[in-house]
Amino acid sequence: MSHYKKLIIAVDLSEDSAKVAECARNLAAGSDAELHLIHVIEPLSFAYGGDIPMDFSGIQDEIHQQAVQQLTRFGEIYHIGPERQHIVLGRPEVEIHSKAKEIGADLIVVGSHGRYGLALLMGSTANGVLHGANCDVLAVRVGSNS
Structure with missing residues (x-):
């Protein structure tokens, strides 16, 4: 099995994120691999098509602050320092690819x-990350069917 040197863990900060982080930490154990965390915040304008004449900046700022607090706590649990915690704004698959390339990750x-059919077509971050990644991708099964 390959020994990965730099892993980036994509988390949505839900309770499922712990399972993903545990899996990454187990892979990294013994190989002195560097762990990074990434959380992507989708702009509210994406969800609403950008056609609503409202200023979402205050809400978006609050979402960002909450994400910083949650990711900081998450990083403390998994001993991943602030310099390796990344919060970015954008489309998850695009931003995860970009950050993985930027830091030289060899595994996402x-x-x-485990969605399929229409649910998969409607958008799966894992599927989006898998297609177009410049490094290996490990999809950890989470949720009620895990």
Whole structure:
């Protein structure tokens, strides 16, 4: 089995994120691999198509602050320092690819709910990350069917 040197763990900060992080930590154990965390915040304008004449900046700022607090706590649990915690704004698959390339990750670890059919077509972050990644991707089964 390959020994990965730099892993990036994509988390949505739900309770499923712990399972994804545990899997990554187990892979990294013994190989002195560097762990990074990434959480992607999708702009509210994506969800609403950008056609609503409202200023979402205050809400978006609050979402960002909550994400910083949660990711900081998550990083403390898994001994991943602030310099290796990344919160970015954008489309998850695009931003995860970009950050993985930027830091030179050789493995992206992401949770997957194992969706299929219409649910998969409607958008799966794990599927989006898998397609187009420049490194290996490990999809960890999470959710009620795990």
